[in-house]
Amino acid sequence: MNRLQDRVVLVTGAARGIGLACARAMAREGARVVLTDLDDAGCQRAAGEIGPRASWLRLDVREEADWSRAMARVVGDLGRLDVLVNNAGITGFVPPAPPGPQDPEFASLEAWRYVHATNLDGVFLGCKHAIGAMKPPRGRGGSIVNISSRSGQVGIPHAAAYASSKAGVRNHSKSVALYCAEKGYGIRCNSVHPAAVLTPMWDPMLGEGAEREKAIDELGREVPLGRMGRPEEVADLVVFLASDESSYITGAELVIDGGVLAGSSAQRPPRE
Ligand SMILES: NC(=O)c1ccc[n+]([C@@H]2O[C@H](COP(=O)([O-])OP(=O)(O)OC[C@H]3O[C@@H](n4cnc5c(N)ncnc54)[C@H](O)[C@@H]3O)[C@@H](O)[C@H]2O)c1
Numbered sequence: 645m646n647r648l649q650d651r652v653v654l655v656t657g658a659a660r661g662i663g664l665a666c667a668r669a670m671a672r673e674g675a676r677v678v679l680t681d682l683d684d685a686g687c688q689r690a691a692g693e694i695g696p697r698a699s700w701l702r703l704d705v706r707e708e709a710d711w712s713r714a715m716a717r718v719v720g721d722l723g724r725l726d727v728l729v730n731n732a733g734i735t736g737f738v739p740p741a742p743p744g745p746q747d748p749e750f751a752s753l754e755a756w757r758y759v760h761a762t763n764l765d766g767v768f769l770g771c772k773h774a775i776g777a778m779k780p781p782r783g784r785g786g787s788i789v790n791i792s793s794r795s796g797q798v799g800i801p802h803a804a805a806y807a808s809s810k811a812g813v814r815n816h817s818k819s820v821a822l823y824c825a826e827k828g829y830g831i832r833c834n835s836v837h838p839a840a841v842l843t844p845m846w847d848p849m850l851g852e853g854a855e856r857e858k859a860i861d862e863l864g865r866e867v868p869l870g871r872m873g874r875p876e877e878v879a880d881l882v883v884f885l886a887s888d889e890s891s892y893i894t895g896a897e898l899v900i901d902g903g904v905l906a907g908s909s910a911q912r913p914p915r916e
Contacts, residue, residue, distance in 0.1 A: 647887045649674035652722045654714065656705050656770060657732030659686030661843030662791065665875035666729050666882045671697040673883055675727070678718055682732075705732045705766030711773040724783045727886040728774040730767045730813075731791045734759060735806055738848050748804045756805045763809035764816070771820045771833065778831050785830025789885045790817045791878075794839035794901045814897055821895030832894035834885050839901035840866070841873040861915075868903030870913040 653670050657663040658679035671677045671694045679694075680703035681687040691700035699721075703714045718725050736746055736759040745751055746759075767790050778786035795803065796810030817835040824831035840863055850859045864871040881900050884890055899905050 645672070646674040647883060647889065648727070651675040651726040651886065652678070652718060652724055653727040653729065653886065654678045654680060654718055654725060654774075655729040655731055656680050656703060656766070658700075659683040659690055661845055662838065662841060662875045662878045663729070663731040664690050665879035666731060667691075667698065668694055669876065669879035669883050670727070670886065671695070673887070675886075676722055678714075678722070680714060705730070705770060706761045708769055708773075711769050715773045715777045719777055719782070725774060725777040726784075726786045727789070728770055728778075728786070729789045729791070729882055729886070730770040732762060732766055733791060733793075733810075733845075734762045735803060735845065737803075746803050746805055747801055751804060756808075759805035760809045760812070763806065764812040767813050768816060771816065775820070775824065775829065775831060779824075779827070779829040786832075787886045787890070788817075788820060788831065788833040789882050790833065790835045791882075792817070792835040792837050792897070794837050794899065794905050796835070797837060797897075797899075797905060817897070818895045825894060832885075832890070834890075834893060834895065835897045836878065836881055836885070837897055837899045837901065837905075838873060838878050839899075839904045840864075841875055841878055841900075843875055865912055865915075866904070867901070868906065868912065871902065873900065873902055 653675045655663050655667045658667045659681035667677045667679050677698045679687050679691045679700045682704050687700040691698040701714050703710045741758050742755045774788050790813050792813040793810040795807040796814040800807040814835050817833050820833040850856045
């Protein structure tokens with residue numbers, strides 16, 4: 645409790661999934677959390693459920709004007725910004741993303757750009773505007789947490805744009821970290837690399853009912869720890885990176901994947 649007492653936090657893509665879990669966890673630690681998303685109804689519902697420490701704003705991470713407006717509102721209403729969680733992300737597999745393959749041979753340029761606009765341009769814009777808000781004397785430094793993916797560290801043949809965009813997030817986080825260190829802004833920036841975390845992002849790939857349970861079980865078998873991750877587990881890591889407990893960590897990439905990236909020869913735990 646109180647590890648983020650009175651910190652002002654903005655989370656993108658906070659209406660559901662990992663973003664919502666981060667918003668909940670940070671409010672529980674005493675932060676004042678601004679939930680943002682494209683999904684107005686979901687965002688409003690989530691903020692209401694978290695309670696008085698939470699508020700919400702519409703923010704399409706692809707739109708620079710939205711970032712300018714959001715930063716002005718947060719600094720105007722809450723005095724400053726201490727933490728930004730660049731969480732919003734898409735796979736490119738579901739509408740309104742352009743339909744079609746996502747492999748390196750047949751993906752359309754439109755589909756490629758669509759995924760990068762949210763996953764990479766959105767993170768670039770978030771970092772840019774957060775630096776402006778957090779740097780002294782307007783701000784007092786802070787922590788930027790960029791949600792990348794294990795897919796930013798390995799190739800994904802049939803989700804090439806997703807993997808490329810997440811690799812971009814991984815690298816850009818280091819540029820931001822070094823730039824802010826060089827400038828003496830007191831702003832840290834790190835990337836988080838989850839894999840197989842059970843959120844609504846997976847719904848289109850899991851099916852319904854018994855088929856869904858089977859698919860979740862099968863995905864879990866691919867993970868050395870033998871199960872999919874929970875959004876709350878990612879949120880715990882994000883709270884750590886947002887808090888002073890990580891004051892000497894910047895430009896780092898933290899993997900949270902049940903062991904997936906550790907190698908390919910682990911024995912999976914037996915199933916009853
Ligand atoms: N779930 C996983 O297994 C997993 C693994 C690795 C990385 N990630 C990353 O974690 C992040 C969160 O994933 P999730 O599983 O919670 O996804 P999710 O689909 O459940 O939630 C994503 C949220 O982002 C919002 N969003 C999408 N485009 C937006 C935009 N342009 N502007 C603002 N908000 C937008 C959506 O409305 C949604 O509320 C993503 O960046 C994702 O790539 C997830």
